[in-house]
Amino acid sequence: MLDIRRIRQDPETVARLLAKKHVEVDLDVVQRLDAKKREITLHIERLKAQRNQASEEVSQRKKRGEDVTGLIAETRLVGEKIKELEASLEPIDQELQDFLYTVPNTPLPQVPEGESADDNQEMHRFGEVPRFSFPAKPHWELGEMLEIIDFERARKISGSRFSLMRGMGARLNRALINFMLDHARERGYQEVAPPYLVNEASMLGTGQFPKFAEDAFHVVPHDYYLIPTAEVPLTNLFRDEIITGPFPLKFTAYTASFRAEAGAAGRDTRGLIRQHQFDKVELVRFEEPQGSEAAIEEMLRDAESVLEELELPYRTVMLCGGDMGFGQALTYDIEVWMPSYGKYVEISSVSNMTDFQARRANIRYRPSGVKKTEFVHTLNGSALAVGRTIAAILENYQRPNGHVKIPDVLRSYLDDKELI
RNA sequence: GGAGGGGUAGCGUAAUUGGUAACGCAGUGGUCUUGAAAACCACCGCCUUCGGGCUUGCAGGUUCGAGUCCUGUCCCCUCCGCCA
Structure with missing residues (x-):
């Protein structure tokens, strides 16, 4: 607001x-x-x-x-x-x-002009895009061949845009969650295990409501909403509170995320890229206003370094005005190289919400030496979307025989196995 | 889900037949002190156009006036039931 x-x-x-x-x-x-x-x-x-x-x-x-x-x-x-x-x-x-x-947040001055993703400004790239000497397969084929991802049965159990993982797939998923949480904790984020169902006030506080209500799953007889991201419970931690710091306050959480994906009919229908339910490790920070511009840079590094440790090629873009979300004042997207798409695909979005959510959710602090309260700045970012990370690992680390090399940094989470 | 009890400042407690939210602790600033403690003084919920307005979980109602009476609702506690 x-x-x-x-x-x-x-x-x-x-x-x-x-x-x-x-x-x-x-x-x-x-x-x-x-x-x-x-x-x-x-x-x-x-x-x-x-x-x-x-x-x-x-x-x-x-x-x-x-x-x-x-x-x-x-x-x-x-x-x-x-x-x-x-x-x-x-x-x-x-x-x-x-x-x-219903009025969106205003963008910060450095946000580039433009109306679509084509106008986003590339900041930098990391890693080499792999060149395969054999016909590379998309992750949905690799996942089915290796019997670690089962799309058909998930469709039977739930419906389209659901998936399930078995054996090494499920273990890889859990290894990634643990790796990402450990990584965030090492960088000073306190781990939180929040509720997945939230009330309407929480959805209003972070800006999902009232404008984007159709994107949420509504649990009707009880009037709860499934979280579309852990940003919702984490940012609402301090709703209607005057927090005393010390700043920054940094939190991380692994949660499942649920999105109706209304308006995405026909897009990314294959594979793990766009699901109704997906796992994600999220970062949320509360900052004093003067600290938020430096904080987003640090947070971007927190997210990028996950991909660097996984040795996955990515690029970082600053979103142009027209491609930005409702509550964001500044957003960096991190895009991982996805061989099956032949392009970089969003795997993380890191945003400075300035005081937009803090006003809605009434999250304040008392600047030192001042009697009056002020709204904090909130920031959030994914580190990272787990399903898309699995897709990227399968595709980028695939071998000619259809097996997949496990990234070094995950080995300790997977009994030192080298291959799936 | 059922029955009962409860929600007042960060914490703990007050408030006559309804009369306009009080006290202690904690905290902040100051006096004193070599420094600290103690003691003492002040401040100690929110907003403000600086007139004032709001605030007893929340939303309504009755009243000139509601912490107090009425209705609805949320949350917490105890017991019962159910349940991973």
Whole structure:
């Protein structure tokens, strides 16, 4: 959520920044509602002051045994007027609130102009793209041949866009989770095992709601939502709290993630790339505002180094305005080389949300030496998406006979085995 | 799921027939001190257009006025049932 005062004071700048995200927002509506709200609120508060004073007087005069029927009747009218005004304020406030919840975050100045992924700015590359002297296979074929991934049975058990892993596949999955969690812990992130089902307030706090409700799985009779990412429970750790630091506060969690993938019909239908359920190790940080720009660089390195240790080729891009998400102020995508796609595929997204989520979720801190509270900055990033990492390992490490070499760094998690 | 009890500042506790949220501890600043402790003083929920407004889990209702009365709801505890 944007600071209403920013819109009030400088709507042109806000509109220009949102235009960079290729979003058009009618800020006149916001300003009109805001002005109306403030006018009515002022009026209500004056009447309340009057009523509070009158009530106090009733109390005093009653103690002295005086007659107060006239004063009470008079004050009743003030109360009725307050009720009237509050009734008129309610729909205005609701409309303003609803509107503000749908306005995206503004991008930081360094975000490149552009409207699609084609306009993203490449930052750097790592590793050599493998060249195979034999016909390389896509990971879904390798996975089925090696009997470590079973798409058909997952379809029977659940439906399309589900998969299951067996034997060395399941072990590789678990090895990656452990490796990634250990890696994050070594870098100072506290491990968390959060709930997978969250309430509506949590989804609103991180920005999934109200705009992207159709992407979430809703557990209807109980009114819970399956988390689309561990970012949701982790960022909501401190919802409605004033945190005392010391900053940065860094957390990591392995969770399954659930996405309806509405609007992705027909895309990435084969393999592990786009599933309704996938495993992911997530990083979340809470920072003082002045620390968030350095923090995202550090966090990017935290994620990139996972791929470097796995010796998987990747490139890092800074997303252009038009390709960025709703709540992000700055986003780096890390894309791993996927031979079956013949291109780099997103495996991690690292973002600075600035104070956007903190305002929605009301997460504040007290800057040292200052009495007033301020909103923290939140950041999040995947380190990494496990299914896509498995796909990348299978494809990049495949041998002519269909077997797959296990990356060195995972061997200790897999009884020192060398091959799958 | 059922029955009972409870939710007041970080923690622990108050508040007359409904009368406008109090106290202790902890914390912060200061005085004193070589320094510290102790003692003493002040501050010690949120917002504010600085007039004031809001705040007893949350949302409503009754009332001039609600921690207190009423309705709904969430959470916690105890017991029972069920359950990995």
